Amino acid sequence: GRAIDGVTMVPLPAFRAAYAQSVSSLRATGAYLVTATIPDVTLSPFANAIPPYVVNPSTGQPVLIGGQTVPLLGPTGPLAAGSKVTLGASSLLAKGVGIPAALGGSGQPLPDEVILDPSELAIIRDRVDAINASIREIAGAASVPVLDLNAFTTDLLTNGFSYAGVTLDGAFLTGGLVGFDGIHPTEIG
Numbered sequence: 001g002r003a004i005d006g007v008t009m010v011p012l013p014a015f016r017a018a019y020a021q022s023v024s025s026l027r028a029t030g031a032y033l034v035t036a037t038i039p040d041v042t043l044s045p046f047a048n049a050i051p052p053y054v055v056n057p058s059t060g061q062p063v064l065i066g067g068q069t070v071p072l073l074g075p076t077g078p079l080a081a082g083s084k085v086t087l088g089a090s091s092l093l094a095k096g097v098g099i100p101a102a103l104g105g106s107g108q109p110l111p112d113e114v115i116l117d118p119s120e121l122a123i124i125r126d127r128v129d130a131i132n133a134s135i136r137e138i139a140g141a142a143s144v145p146v147l148d149l150n151a152f153t154t155d156l157l158t159n160g161f162s163y164a165g166v167t168l169d170g171a172f173l174t175g176g177l178v179g180f181d182g183i184h185p186t187e188i189g
Helices: 012-028 087-094 118-141 149-159
Strands: 161-163 166-168
Touching: 012 118
Parallel strands: none
Antiparallel strands: 161 166
16 A cells, blocks of 8 residues: 555666566576566556445445545545555455544544555556566567566456456456455466
8 A cells, every 4th residue: 555665666776687687597598588567556456446435335335425425534534536445444444444434434544554545556557667668678688578468467457358258357356367365366367
């Protein structure tokens, strides 16, 4: 739930150095290499399974007041539009944390650790783009083919895929592509 360079995100110069060294070392073995870009984790169920607004637990539908959804409570008040609530918030929400007291919740805010606000999302997406550009550049200079796993994963999570008569998509627990942690693929995925 936090985008902190050097803490929750690898610094780009450190990534580039380690990646270049890895490619160089592997090329020196004479092995045939193929590499891949990294997926945008902000598209995963981990960051999308829980809506940023209050949901009626009996119906699964958004609670509306005056025709508008009621945002969950974060560290600075109601969550800003475009915020994401991570799966880390699920046990807190079950206790009423993040839900306004007027709607039966505790009125306590969700901690920052389980919220990705729009600025953090932008930082993460920019880092994914920068890492992927580095992968393409470093691999290209070493004549290593690059699979665009980011585009492939984005398409799968967004549009789904039919396989053997079964439609798989990025829905948490029911989509079939992503495991229980909301990030890593299942065996099928």
